[in-house]
Amino acid sequence: MKVSVIGTGYVGLISGVGYASQGHDVICVDVLEEKVAKINAGEPPIHEAGLPERLRQVLDKGNFKATTDITDAIENSDICFISVGTPSAADGSIDLKYIEQASKDLGTALKNKDSYFTIVVKSTVTPGTTEGTVIKNVEAASGKKAGQDFGVCMNPEFLREGKAIEDFDNPDRIVIGRLDEKSSEALKALNKAFTCPVLETPLSTAEMIKYVSNAFLAVKISYANEVAEFCKKIGADPYEVFKGVGMDKRINPAFFNSGLGWGGSCFPKDTKEFAAAAKREGANPRIVDAAIETNKILPSKIVELAGDVSGKTVAVLGLAFKAGTDDVRESQAVEVIKLLNEKGAKIQAYDPEASEVEGLEREETMEKALEGAEICLVLTEWPEFENIPFSGKIIDGRNIVENRENYEGLFW
Numbered sequence: 001m002k003v004s005v006i007g008t009g010y011v012g013l014i015s016g017v018g019y020a021s022q023g024h025d026v027i028c029v030d031v032l033e034e035k036v037a038k039i040n041a042g043e044p045p046i047h048e049a050g051l052p053e054r055l056r057q058v059l060d061k062g063n064f065k066a067t068t069d070i071t072d073a074i075e076n077s078d079i080c081f082i083s084v085g086t087p088s089a090a091d092g093s094i095d096l097k098y099i100e101q102a103s104k105d106l107g108t109a110l111k112n113k114d115s116y117f118t119i120v121v122k123s124t125v126t127p128g129t130t131e132g133t134v135i136k137n138v139e140a141a142s143g144k145k146a147g148q149d150f151g152v153c154m155n156p157e158f159l160r161e162g163k164a165i166e167d168f169d170n171p172d173r174i175v176i177g178r179l180d181e182k183s184s185e186a187l188k189a190l191n192k193a194f195t196c197p198v199l200e201t202p203l204s205t206a207e208m209i210k211y212v213s214n215a216f217l218a219v220k221i222s223y224a225n226e227v228a229e230f231c232k233k234i235g236a237d238p239y240e241v242f243k244g245v246g247m248d249k250r251i252n253p254a255f256f257n258s259g260l261g262w263g264g265s266c267f268p269k270d271t272k273e274f275a276a277a278a279k280r281e282g283a284n285p286r287i288v289d290a291a292i293e294t295n296k297i298l299p300s301k302i303v304e305l306a307g308d309v310s311g312k313t314v315a316v317l318g319l320a321f322k323a324g325t326d327d328v329r330e331s332q333a334v335e336v337i338k339l340l341n342e343k344g345a346k347i348q349a350y351d352p353e354a355s356e357v358e359g360l361e362r363e364e365t366m367e368k369a370l371e372g373a374e375i376c377l378v379l380t381e382w383p384e385f386e387n388i389p390f391s392g393k394i395i396d397g398r399n400i401v402e403n404r405e406n407y408e409g410l411f412w
């Protein structure tokens, strides 16, 4: 099939090269010229296992390209994914500016298209957004009618950064919110290589499924951290506790790793918007609110364990919000660094892959970060932090360090 994708971030680029690797013709669109040039040169702008190889393979095959020209992309495709960012606004609610712009651009490009076209919203958006914002903007800019001249689906993405290619290839389920049957048939045809269950729903139900999934996973982690704090007080190992808990088939062991909590581009903004949207509708999201609060205090807990750091050199290992990604958006490590700075520590930070953190100078190696440090904080679970050549005190926020002399775990 002929596919276009608007937005070449973690979701758009992985989906684009993924569908191309299945043999579809894919055009990815982004507003950033530099990003588009990099992608076309075979250089992934993000760090994801397996992405360099897959990108090279589809570029060589000739059925994948990136462009800044949305008109060309829409002219030469029958189905288009919107996968632009949906960050938090200052008040924590969702900022739809990229969705607004992308749907207007898409509508304008659709104006002269004669054949039926399917629009698929893949970005995580508040229930009601596809109907209220995307359809409205596309109709206004194109002069066409949704459900008649073009079809609309909402197809949330569940991939994990760091395992994005693996997750694209092996989804647990495909959720298709649909306005009309013709467009959901087109989306199902595009996804026919996958063998997982497909759930078809109204548009806003699909939007809701994504928020509820992320909020639930965030609640699981915060619950694990609440339990872990209690465990430390009585000398129990929370990892052993959750091993036993997770053996219950009704519960499932995933997302019970206690530590410094969640961060990244999804859980923080999605939990905040879930809570904000629920309140706007007059509902009371007490559990999700509590999970957010539990997560928020974790950076200060690890800094407390470090004691008086004023004037001391502190090695900080790990900046990415989790291992396997370069993403530092809403990383707990960035919060820890802010607190250490406030307390007058001299920070020597290292991460093997993380993108730039504003105002922070970085060391090139773990050894350099440890040089002359009195204390070491481990904030991301990169495998190279399993053995840290350091004789000062190590405080582990991720239960990754194996050499445990002069060691303290956040909750274990």
Ligand SMILES: NC(=O)c1ccc[n+]([C@@H]2O[C@H](COP(=O)([O-])OP(=O)(O)OC[C@H]3O[C@@H](n4cnc5c(N)ncnc54)[C@H](O)[C@@H]3O)[C@@H](O)[C@H]2O)c1
Residues within 6 Å of the ligand: 006, 007, 008, 009, 010, 011, 012, 029, 030, 031, 032, 035, 083, 084, 085, 086, 098, 101, 102, 105, 122, 123, 124, 125, 157, 158, 159, 160, 161, 265, 266
């Ligand atoms: N990152 C994840 O792990 C993940 C997982 C599931 C769902 N999601 C959701 O998917 C969406 C995208 O997330 P992401 O992490 O890939 O975002 P991102 O910020 O990494 O990438 C978004 C891209 O869209 C581009 N863009 C913005 N406006 C545009 C426009 N008008 N036309 C063309 N390109 C435009 C930006 O330049 C950027 O390259 C978000 O809603 C997010 O919540 C993300």
